[in-house]
Amino acid sequence: MKLRWPRATKQSAADKELAQALKPILGFTPQQLELYRKAFTHSSAQKKDAHGHPFSYERLEFLGDSILGTIIAKYLYDSVPGGDEGYLTKMRSKIVSREHLNELGKELKIIQFVDSKVQEQHFGDNIFGNLFEALVGAVYLDQGYGTCSQFIYRKIIEPHVDLDQLEGKVASYKSLMIEWFQKEKKRFDYQISVDSGNDAQKHFCVKLVVDGVVTGKGRATSKKKAEEIASKRAYFSLQDKIQRKAHSSVINTTKPR
Numbered sequence: 001m002k003l004r005w006p007r008a009t010k011q012s013a014a015d016k017e018l019a020q021a022l023k024p025i026l027g028f029t030p031q032q033l034e035l036y037r038k039a040f041t042h043s044s045a046q047k048k049d050a051h052g053h054p055f056s057y058e059r060l061e062f063l064g065d066s067i068l069g070t071i072i073a074k075y076l077y078d079s080v081p082g083g084d085e086g087y088l089t090k091m092r093s094k095i096v097s098r099e100h101l102n103e104l105g106k107e108l109k110i111i112q113f114v115d116s117k118v119q120e121q122h123f124g125d126n127i128f129g130n131l132f133e134a135l136v137g138a139v140y141l142d143q144g145y146g147t148c149s150q151f152i153y154r155k156i157i158e159p160h161v162d163l164d165q166l167e168g169k170v171a172s173y174k175s176l177m178i179e180w181f182q183k184e185k186k187r188f189d190y191q192i193s194v195d196s197g198n199d200a201q202k203h204f205c206v207k208l209v210v211d212g213v214v215t216g217k218g219r220a221t222s223k224k225k226a227e228e229i230a231s232k233r234a235y236f237s238l239q240d241k242i243q244r245k246a247h248s249s250v251i252n253t254t255k256p257r
Contacts, residue, residue: 018113025108026155032142032185035060039134042116042127057134064137065096067145070098071152072096079163094166097155097185098225101129104156110135125219177208180242187211190227196218210238 015033017026022030030094043056072095076088083091092098105128106112109254111120114131140148170176181188191207204228209215218229235242 002075005197019114026139026151028143028147030138032138032144035142037115038184039138040110040113041130042114042118044117045115046117047115054116057131060134060137060141061130063140064133064135067140067148068133068152069203071149072156074149075153075157075161084099085159091166092165093172095161098126098129100160103128104160105129105237106130108132108135108155112242120121121215124201124225126225162186170235173235174229176229177234180238181210190230192223192226194238208234210234 006024018036019032021028022036038055039060041056043054043058045056047055049055055227069092072092073088076083076091076095080088102125110131111123111128114120115126116123123228136148138151139151178188180186187210189209191209191225193205195203195205201221203219203221204223204226206223206229207214208218208227208230216230216232217233218226218233220226220229
């Protein structure tokens with residue numbers, strides 16, 4: 001069932017301007033413009049709906065995340081008939097990774113529509129992916145599943161998804177490193193501290209300590225991203241050891257007995 005909000009009887013000049021700006025991004029003329037306004041409203045704007053409820057893009061982001069995951073899952077199910085659950089889950093995670101969604105949000109330049117009291121330079125990188133997911137949620141409510149699916153195919157799958165390339169892409173360096181540390185019985189610790197510095201927004205600093213040695217550092221506006229940066233740097237620092245171990249394991253498992 002297609003969900004729709006009541007339409008305004010007459011579009012204002014601001015409505016027409018927003019619809020005209022969104023059309024080349026969406027590939028269609030948006031109808032329920034209030035949905036798209038909500039998709040681009042930052043919590044700092046402190047907006048309320050007609051019922052007095054505060055709103056921001058976060059609710060639509062939640063919805064868009066689920067819809068996006070479902071459409072990508074259906075694409076993978078159809079495209080890889082031999083893929084098991086583990087493979088399909090891993091590939092979906094790579095396609096909808098935060099890094100990938102942030103790149104898409106930047107590419108579409110949807111930050112231009114944001115209603116916020118925070119200056120753009122103080123936003124973290126994740127806002128680009130968050131806004132993209134909110135946009136997906138707005139498209140779904142405005143146009144329904146079919147049009148939303150076409151939008152995702154045009155903006156994500158057709159231009160950006162190459163399954164052969166994605167198979168070799170690391171979805172999470174933190175997960176990769178933890179798995180390797182546990183396998184090699186290494187002691188590791190993510191040491192986290194808060195660093196406000198001269199930035200208006202709080203930052204987190206992470207040191208990844210392996211067997212008592214700082215192996216990677218990361219700094220970002222979220223602990224999760226700082227840990228991922230530190231893990232990625234640790235991976236490249238230890239890459240030769242990791243690859244030697246992997247190569248040795250392959251040789252040992254393929255030796256004739």
